[in-house]
Amino acid sequence: MTTAALLACDWGTTNLRAWSLDGAGRVVARRDFALGVSKLARGEAAARFAAEVRPALDADALPAVLCGMIGSNLGWTVAPYLEAPVGLDDLAGGLVAPEGSAGWVRIAPGVRADGLTAAGDVMRGEETQLFGWLELDPDRARGRHVVCHPGTHAKWMVVEDGRLTRFVTAMTGELFAVLRRHSVLGGEAPAEDAAAFGEGLAAAADGDALAARLFSARARVVGRGAPVESTPSYLSGLLIGAEAASVPKLLGVTPGTPIALLGDAALCALYRRALERRGMPCEVFDGEAAAVAGLFALYRKGIAR
C-alpha cells in the first residue's frame, strides 16, 4: 500500500477539493467537501480543517499545502498577493503558515496584475494550476504560452519563460449563471443545443456592445419565433464567443496562436469551438491533474526552504 506524504487542497469559494499524495506526487486518495470559504464562519477554518478534512484523508500528521480563496480575508489567514510577473519560486517564497495550524501547513499566495483597467486584476488558485501545468512537461519551461482556464471567472494567462507575466479575468461563467437564473433570458433547459450555441457565437461578432447583443437572445424568441428552450445554448455561445473575440486580442494573442485550455472537459470543448472558429488552435488539459502537480511542486520548493 502506498504511503501518503502530503495533503494537498484546492480550497475555493464554494468547494474544497483535497488529495493525499505520495512522495512522488501521485494521488493516493481524493475527497470533495462542500466547505468553501463562503460557508466558513469567521475563525473556524483551522478547526474544521483539523476535524473534517485531515481525518477524511487519513492525513492527521501530514504536511499540507493549500491554494485558493482560503488565502483571502474570507479564508483562514491572508496570504498576500504577489505582483506579476511571478514564477514558481516566487510563489513558493510567498507561502504563508496559517494561524493555529498543527504541523507544517502552508497557504499559497494569490497574484495581482495590471489587467485591462486601472483596477487591476487578481487570482487565487489558478496560479497553482498554471504552474502545475508547466511542471507536467519540461518543454513548457521556455517560450511563450497562452493558457485559458474557463469557469465562473475565466482566467486568461500569458506565461513567458516560466513566469506568469499577464492575465485577465472574464466573468463569463457568472454572467451566464445570473442571466439564466434571474433575467428575462432565463430558462432551465440544458445548454446542449449545438446549433443555437453556434448562432450565439456568430451573434458575438467582435465582442463589443455585449449588453445589446445579449438582448438578441430575447428578440430571437419574441421577434423571430426561435424556441425558448434554445435560449440557454444561444446565450452560452454569445457569452463565450464575445470572450473569445475580445480577451485574446487585448492580451496581444493573434490568430494562429495555440491556446492551452485547462479545466472541465465539457466547458473546454465549448471554448475550443469558439476559439478555433477564430483561428486559435486549442489543446485541452485536465485542470485537476494540473492543480495536484502545482500543489506538489509548491510543497517540494516550500519544504526545502
Place this chain on the structure above:
Amino acid sequence: MTTAALLACDWGTTNLRAWSLDGAGRVVARRDFALGVSKLARGEAAARFAAEVRPALDADALPAVLCGMIGSNLGWTVAPYLEAPVGLDDLAGGLVAPEGSAGWVRIAPGVRADGLTAAGDVMRGEETQLFGWLELDPDRARGRHVVCHPGTHAKWMVVEDGRLTRFVTAMTGELFAVLRRHSVLGGEAPAEDAAAFGEGLAAAADGDALAARLFSARARVVGRGAPVESTPSYLSGLLIGAEAASVPKLLGVTPGTPIALLGDAALCALYRRALERRGMPCEVFDGEAAAVAGLFALYRKGIAR
C-alpha cells in the same frame, strides 16, 4: 371642470400607467397600477381593464388607446410587430381592437428591426413615446434624430424624416440589476458615488470585453482596497460607459451628434455624463409627456380611419 375624452395607457411588463386626456390631449387625471402583463392571468386583461382601470379614472365610456407589452402574447390580444422603417401613420394603421373590449379600444403594435445580429430587435411601447416626442415639436418632423430611452432595456432609435429607421436595444439596466442582486459584484449601497461612477466610465474603454471589464469591479475591491460600498456606482458607470462607447458607433452615430435622452431624469443624467464625455451633446426630455403625446396622436389618427 375639464371633460375627459380619451383613456391612454402605457401597459408594460411590470406596471400600467394610465391617464385620462381631454380633447386637446391635456392630462386630466393619472393613475399607476401594479398590474403589468407579467402579473396577469391568461385571458383576464379585458375584465381587469374594465373593473379596475376604467373606474379608477372615471373612464367607463371613453375610447382607449394602449401601448406596450399588453400587445404581446402575454398581454390581451397580439398587435403584430411592424417592420422598421415605420412612421406614425403606419403605427396608427397597425392598431388592433382587442378581444372582448367594450367601446372603441385599440392596442398599438410593436416594431421589429434588423438590429445588430441575425436575431433582429424588437420594441413595444418605446415607439409610442418616440412618435409622441416627435409630435411635441414640429421641427422634429424633418431630418435625422438620435433618441435614446434608457431603462431596463435601453432603446437607441434613429429617426429620419419622421420615420423610425433603425434601433438597437441594450439590456444595460437589467444587467445592472441582476449583477447587483445576484453576483459577486452585489451590494445594496445606493449608486450615488460620482467619483466611482467616473472610474467605471473610464474602465469601460471602447466597450469591448465587457465580461472582463466587469471583473475589475471585484479586483478593485479585493486587489486595490477600494470600499465595497462604491461598487454599485462603479458598476453603473462601467455598464453605461460600455453602452455609450459601443452602441452609438454601431448605429453610425459619430461624435458631435446630439442625442435626445427620453425618460427618467436621474437615469438620463447618468447617460448624459457618459455620452458627453465621448463628445455627444445631450438634451433630456420627459418620457411621460412623450408617452401621453404619442398615445393621443395614435387616437387622433386611429379614430379618423
